[in-house]
Structure formats: C-alpha cells, structure tokens
Amino acid sequence: MYGxxxxxxxxxxxxxxxxxxxKLAEFEARIARGEKIEPTDWMPQLYRKQLIxxxxxxxxxxxxxxxxxxxxxxxxxxxxxxxxxxAKVQDExxxxxxxxSAAETLGKSREKMIExxxxxxxxxSNIFNYPxxxxxxxxxxxxxxxxxAIVNQLANAKGSxxxxxxxxxxICAEESFHLKYGHHCVIYLASGTAKxxxxxxxxxxxxxxxxxxxxGPSDKISxxxxxxxxxxxxxxxxxxxxxxxxxxxVPKIWELGFTIPDPNLKKNAETGKWAYTEPDWEEFKRVIxxxxxxxxxxxxxxxxxxxxxxxxxxxxxxxKTAYVTPLA
Amino acid sequence: xxxxxxxxxRLPAIGQPGQILPKAALDQLGTFExxxxxxxxKPFQHEGIVHAANRELAFVLAKEAFTRRFLCTSLxxxxxxxxxVSPTTEGNTNAMDQLAEVINQPGTAEAYDxxxxxxxxxxxxxxxxxxxxxxxxxxxxxxxxxxHQGKVVYNVWAIRTADIRFTTEEExxxxxxxxxxxxxxxxxxxxxxxxxxxxxxxxxx
Ligand SMILES: [Fe+2]
Ligand SMILES: [Fe+2]
Ligand SMILES: [Fe+2]
Numbered sequence: 001m002y003g004x005x006x007x008x009x010x011x012x013x014x015x016x017x018x019x020x021x022x023k024l025a026e027f028e029a030r031i032a033r034g035e036k037i038e039p040t041d042w043m044p045q046l047y048r049k050q051l052i053x054x055x056x057x058x059x060x061x062x063x064x065x066x067x068x069x070x071x072x073x074x075x076x077x078x079x080x081x082x083x084x085x086x087a088k089v090q091d092e093x094x095x096x097x098x099x100x101s102a103a104e105t106l107g108k109s110r111e112k113m114i115e116x117x118x119x120x121x122x123x124x125s126n127i128f129n130y131p132x133x134x135x136x137x138x139x140x141x142x143x144x145x146x147x148x149a150i151v152n153q154l155a156n157a158k159g160s161x162x163x164x165x166x167x168x169x170x171i172c173a174e175e176s177f178h179l180k181y182g183h184h185c186v187i188y189l190a191s192g193t194a195k196x197x198x199x200x201x202x203x204x205x206x207x208x209x210x211x212x213x214x215x216g217p218s219d220k221i222s223x224x225x226x227x228x229x230x231x232x233x234x235x236x237x238x239x240x241x242x243x244x245x246x247x248x249x250v251p252k253i254w255e256l257g258f259t260i261p262d263p264n265l266k267k268n269a270e271t272g273k274w275a276y277t278e279p280d281w282e283e284f285k286r287v288i289x290x291x292x293x294x295x296x297x298x299x300x301x302x303x304x305x306x307x308x309x310x311x312x313x314x315x316x317x318x319x320k321t322a323y324v325t326p327l328a
Numbered sequence: 329x330x331x332x333x334x335x336x337x338r339l340p341a342i343g344q345p346g347q348i349l350p351k352a353a354l355d356q357l358g359t360f361e362x363x364x365x366x367x368x369x370k371p372f373q374h375e376g377i378v379h380a381a382n383r384e385l386a387f388v389l390a391k392e393a394f395t396r397r398f399l400c401t402s403l404x405x406x407x408x409x410x411x412x413v414s415p416t417t418e419g420n421t422n423a424m425d426q427l428a429e430v431i432n433q434p435g436t437a438e439a440y441d442x443x444x445x446x447x448x449x450x451x452x453x454x455x456x457x458x459x460x461x462x463x464x465x466x467x468x469x470x471x472x473x474x475x476h477q478g479k480v481v482y483n484v485w486a487i488r489t490a491d492i493r494f495t496t497e498e499e500x501x502x503x504x505x506x507x508x509x510x511x512x513x514x515x516x517x518x519x520x521x522x523x524x525x526x527x528x529x530x531x532x533x
Contacts, residue, residue, distance in 0.1 A: 030418075036449030040416050071333040080511070087512045094393055101377045110379060111351045118348040131332050162449045167376070174397070177514040184517040191526035257530055297331050300345055307343045313355055316381035321358025324408050326377040327485075328452065 016227070019044045031232055036162035039105040039328060050233055052106045053122070055164055059099035060117045060124035064298050065145075066092040068128055072138040084181050088142065091174045098170060102163040104326050111323070118303050126284060127210045129292030136189060136196075136203035143182025144207070144249060148214045150175045151245045160232035163328055183252075190256040197257075204253065205261050212279040213287075215242040221281065246274040359408040360386035363443075363454065366399050372454040374443065375403075383407065383493045391502060397512045400503045402495040410491040412463035414484040418448065422480045424471045431468060433461035439489035440466035444481035452485055463488070 016024060023042050030037065037043055070089045076082045100110045116122040127145055132138050153175065157168035189200040216222060216238035228234040236244075247267070253260060264277045287295070329336050357379040363372040375394045380386035386405045395403060417423045423445070437459040443452040455475040460466035463486040470476070470484065495502075510516045 035418075038416060038448060071335070083511045084517075087509075090396070094396070097378070097393055098376060104377075109356065111356050115348055115350060120346075133332065165449065166451065177512060177517070180514040180517040180519075184519040187519040187523050187526070191522055191529075255527070294331075296345075297329060297336055300329060301336060301339070303345070303348055304339050304342055306348065308340075310355075313357070313381075316357075316385075317355065318381060321380070321382060321407070322409065323356040323379070324359045326359055327361060327408060327411060327413065328374060 016044050016046055028230070031160045031230075036165060037160050038162045039325075046227070047231055047233065048106050050228060051161055051164070052103050052108050054233060055099055055103040055106075055161075056108070056113050056116070057123050057125075059096045059103060059113065060122060061128065062092050062096035062099060064117075064124045064302070065128045065141075066096075067298055067301060068130070068132040068294075069138055069141055072132060072135060075135065076138075077135060081185070085138070085142075088178050088181060091178065095167075095171050095174070098167040099164075101326055102161075102167040105163045105328065107325060109323060109325075114302075114306065118299055118306065120290060120299070123288060125214065126288045126292070127207075127214050128298060129287050129294045130207070130210050131294050133206070134199055134203065136199035137206065139182060139185040139189060139200065140203040140207045141182075142178060143186050144211060144253075145214070146175060146178040146182055147249050148211065148245050150179060151241050151248070152215070155235040155241065158232070159235055166328075186256065190258070201258055204258055208261050209279060209283070212242065212276065213281075213284045215239075215245065217281050217284065218278065243274055246276070247272070250274070357381055358386075360390070360405045361408050361411055362386075362390040362394055363404050363406075364394055364400055365402040368401050372402070372404065374452040377408065378405070387493050387495075395503060397506065397509065399506070402500065404492050404494045406487050406492045410487055412467070412486040414467060416445075416483045418482065420480060422476075423483050424476055424481060427467050427471055427484070428464065429468055430462060430464040433465050435461040437461050440486045441489050441492060442466065442470040442475055443485040443487075444476050445483035446479065446481055448482050452483070457489065 024044060027037070027041075027043060027047075030041075037047075066089045069085065069092070073082055073085050073089065076085045100113060103113065104110055113122065117124065132141065150172065153168050153172055157165050157172060159165055159168075186200060189196045219237045219239045222238055225234050225237070229237075246265075250260065250265065250267075262277050264275055267274050286292070290296075329339060331337050358381065360378050360380055360383065362375045362378060364375045365372045375390075378386050378389040378393055380389050383405060386407075387403075390403055390405050394400075414423050415426055417426060438461070439457050440460050440463060441454060441457050443454050445452050455477075456470070456473070458466050458469040458473060458475070460469055466486040467484050470486070
C-alpha cells in the first residue's frame with residue numbers, strides 16, 4: 001500500500017482472545033514505550049498477519065508502480081530526463097526489494113508473495129491501474145503520487161516493526177529525490193508553452209480521482225482499525241493522511257496556475273480540514289478487485305517477466321545456496 | 329494485450345495468462361546478509377539482505393541495492409545460514425551476560441567477526457574479530473575481550489571470517505563514480521529560480 005488504500009483483513013473481536021494475556025500485555029507495553037518489535041520477539045498472530053499483508057502490498061505497489069513510469073523512459077524529453085527517470089524507476093524497484101525483505105522476516109518468502117501478486121490474491125496500490133497517456137501523466141506520478149506515498153511512508157516509518165521502519169528510513173531518503181525531480185518536471189511544463197500547460201492540466205483532470213482514492217476509503221466506511229493503530233501498524237487514518245496531502249500540495253498546484261477538478265475542494269480555515277466531493281468508493285472497489293483500465297496489463301507484464309527469467313534462475317541454481325528467512 | 333506501450337503489445341506468448349505455478353524450492357535464490365561501511369574509520373553496519381544464486385552475485389547485487397547513492401567505502405556479504413545468532417534481550421539485560429561459557433574447544437582456532445545490536449530498532453554494528461574454534465566460543469571471547477566496551481547490547485552475531493565475501497583493495501574504486509551521479513540526488517533538481525520567474529511573469533500578465 002505504497003499509498004494508503006491498504007486493505008486490511010476484517011478483524012473479529014476475538015482475534016486476540018487466544019493469545020497469552022501476559023505476553024500480549026508485555027507486547028503492548030513495549031509498543032506503548034515506543035520500542036520496536038524485532039523479528040524474534042513474541043507477537044500476536046494478528047499483528048504478524050496484518051503486517052505481512054501491509055508490507056507485502058507496499059512492496060507490490062513499488063514494483064507495479066515502476067511500470068507506468070518505466071514505460072516513459074525511452075520517450076522522456078531529453079537525455080537528462082531519461083537519466084533521472086531511469087534512476088527513479090530503479091529506486092522504486094529497489095524499494096520493492098527492501099520491503100519484500102522486511103516482510104520476509106515475518107516468515108513469508110518473497111517468491112510466495114510474488115505468486116500471490118500474480119494470482120491476484122494480494123493487492124497493490126489502486127492508482128497504478130490507470131494508464132499514463134502522455135509525458136505529463138508520468139510527471140503527475142513522479143511529483144504527486146510520490147508526494148502521497150511520502151506522506152504515508154513518513155507516518156509508517158514511526159511504526160512499531162523494526163525491519164519495516166528501517167526499510168522506510170532508507171526509502172524516504174530516496175523519495176526526496178523523486179519529489180524534487182517530479183516538481184522540477186512540473187515547473188518546466190507549467191512555465192512552458194500553452195500546449196505544455198494544457199498537457200499537465202489534462203493529467204490533473206485524469207488523475208485527481210485516483211489520487212483521492214490513493215489514501216483509501218473514508219474513515220466513515222473503512223474497517224475497524226483501532227487495534228492496528230494501538231499496535232502502531234497503521235499510523236494515521238486514511239482521512240488524516242488525505243488531509244495532510246491536500247494541505248501540502250493543493251496550494252502548490254494552484255500556485256502553478258492549474259485547476260483541480262473538484263468544485264467543492266476548499267480548506268476550512270477554522271478546523272484546518274479540507275472539504276471535497278466524496279470520492280466514488282464503488283469505483284475504487286471495482287478497480288482494486290481487478291476491473292480497472294490496466295489491471296490485466298500490469299499483472300501480465302510481471303507474469304511474463306517471471307516466466308522469461310525462469311531459465312536464468314534454473315541456470316544459476318545451486319544446491320549450495322538455500323532460501324532462508326532473513327535475520328533483520 | 330492492447331496497451332498504450334508498444335513493448336507490452338510485443339510481449340511473447342509464454343505460459344498461460346493469469347496463471348503462475350508455485351516455485352520449486354531450488355528455484356528460489358539463497359539469502360545473504362549485507363554489511364556496509366559508509367566511511368573509512370567507521371564500523372561496518374548491517375544494511376539488509378539480498379537474494380542471490382551465490383556469494384559473488386550477492387556481492388554485486390548488494391552494491392546495486394545498498395550503495396547506489398550516499399557514501400560507501402566498502403561492503404561485505406555473508407550467507408544468512410553462516411551467521412550465528414545469540415538470544416535477544418531487552419531493558420537493562422545485556423545479551424553478553426546471557427552467553428554460555430564456551431572455552432578451550434578442541435580443534436584449530438579461526439577468525440570470527442563479531443557484531444552487536446547497540447539499541448533495539450537499530451542495526452547490528454561490527455565491533456571486532458576474535459580467534460575461536462566454534463561460534464559460541466567466539467561470542468564468549470568477544471565478551472571476555474569486552475568488544476562491546478561494557479555497554480548494554482541486545483543481540484550478538486558471530487560470522488566465521490572465512491565465510492565473508494569482503495571488498496578487495498582493487499574493488500574499492502567501485503564507489504569512486506558517485507560524484508558523477510548527481511542526477512540521483514534531490515540537490516540536482518533546483519526549480520526555485522524557474523518557479524520564481526514564472527510567478528513574476530504570471531503576476532504581470
Ligand atoms: Fe518508492
Ligand atoms: Fe513512486
Ligand atoms: Fe518514489
């Protein structure tokens with residue numbers, strides 16, 4: 001869940017009832033003290049399950065998220081932009097590697113996660129199921145989708161699971177390049193010709209709805225997440241993260257003279273909260289469940305890559321190495 | 329496929345769309361732990377893992393995965409199965425105090441590299457080398473030699489030095505190219521002047 005929009009499993013009230021109460025109390029006390037949980041520490045089954053799910057979704061989002069931008073490398077305007085975009089896409093794939101490793105420390109192998117991605121069992125950020133028609137769409141992702149991801153990742157970096165936090169610290173350091181690069185691209189479009197400006201305006205118009213979906217369903221309708229917040233798995237509610245994003249980036253979009261396709265978008269000066277038209281959550285659900293414009297293509301690209309890489313893995317395999325769970 | 333990307337349309341027909349078979353155990357690459365030294369004189373620190381078919385490839389992947397940017401003078405990798413791990417402690421309990429006394433083992437002593445976890449939530453750092461026959465003995469010696477400098481540490485790792493793939497002297501220039509890679513840095517994307525100029529211009533029109 002690179003963004004929010006992460007789907008958690010429904011939590012039943014008895015989910016932690018089978019756990020040893022003394023161990024559970026100790027575990028919760030450690031989190032309350034602000035200490036990190038490490039892979040060898042005792043943890044409730046539910047914590048392990050939800051963390052695997054969340055980190056895995058985040059990893060898939062990085063690897064799938066590299067596709068709509070990666071497709072623009074050969075067509076990026078000029079050598080400088082090509083170099084930068086290549087570096088950024090490489091970073092995103094690297095983020096997936098770091099995140100898969102963090103999830104692996106909880107006992108699920110990377111190959112199993114990839115299997116679950118390809119079979120549709122596990123999800124990734126909804127926003128990457130939309131196509132990048134023009135260079136401006138690619139710039140929208142580099143600047144604003146990454147901005148959204150940063151809001152989310154900075155929050156999660158303060159979570160309770162040690163390996164995930166360490167991966168996020170590395171990732172956030174690289175994201176500052178993505179954000180600066182993305183903004184740089186957009187400033188160039190904004191201060192360019194009328195046609196360039198129109199291109200970016202069109203991109204905003206296309207991407208605004210998916211961007212609002214990015215942080216996940218409204219708190220009013222999203223599943224019960226109290227226990228996940230108490231365990232510092234989820235660090236902020238979807239609406240809070242969406243609000244933080246709007247607060248930081250809507251003024252920057254307006255500053256460049258662009259408009260946002262939502263007549264109800266405005267900040268309430270008293271509460272500091274942004275008002276907006278309620279996103280279409282039915283569409284969100286439909287796309288996340290496989291029926292978006294690019295779902296099939298994204299998974300097919302990964303599946304074919306996996307199939308085509310098979311002979312390489314076979315040629316390299318050696319009984320001397322073995323997959324084992326990473327240490328930290 | 330009917331994609332905007334011509335390369336996607338050209339993907340070969342291979343296997344069944346939407347179908348992926350579980351991998352055989354041997355089709356999965358091995359796990360290697362990666363340690364990086366950011367600067368000369370600084371200790372090596374655990375950075376994470378890579379999956380690779382062998383130690384040499386693990387070294388190459390580790391360089392790409394962990395040292396594309398930011399300073400690095402050296403890195404090394406070791407098979408995860410070659411890392412001997414002590415129990416993890418918490419609070420004021422020193423992991424060094426939990427070690428069993430293992431001394432005078434029969435056999436030839438070899439070098440072991442020792443790592444400690446100075447704070448929960450942080451990474452393991454390299455604290456030195458000892459000579460021992462067994463990894464348990466290496467840990468005990470690390471404690472006797474006070475490699476942790478009397479500080480509370482929460483976990484100890486021992487790796488037989490012979491099992492580590494180090495960076496060789498000739499390979500150290502791997503990282504000399506970093507200054508040419510400014511395009512990977514946020515500092516290379518200063519849009520402020522252009523933005524200011526644009527805002528001035530839009531004010532007057
Ligand atoms: Fe990323
Ligand atoms: Fe991104
Ligand atoms: Fe990014």
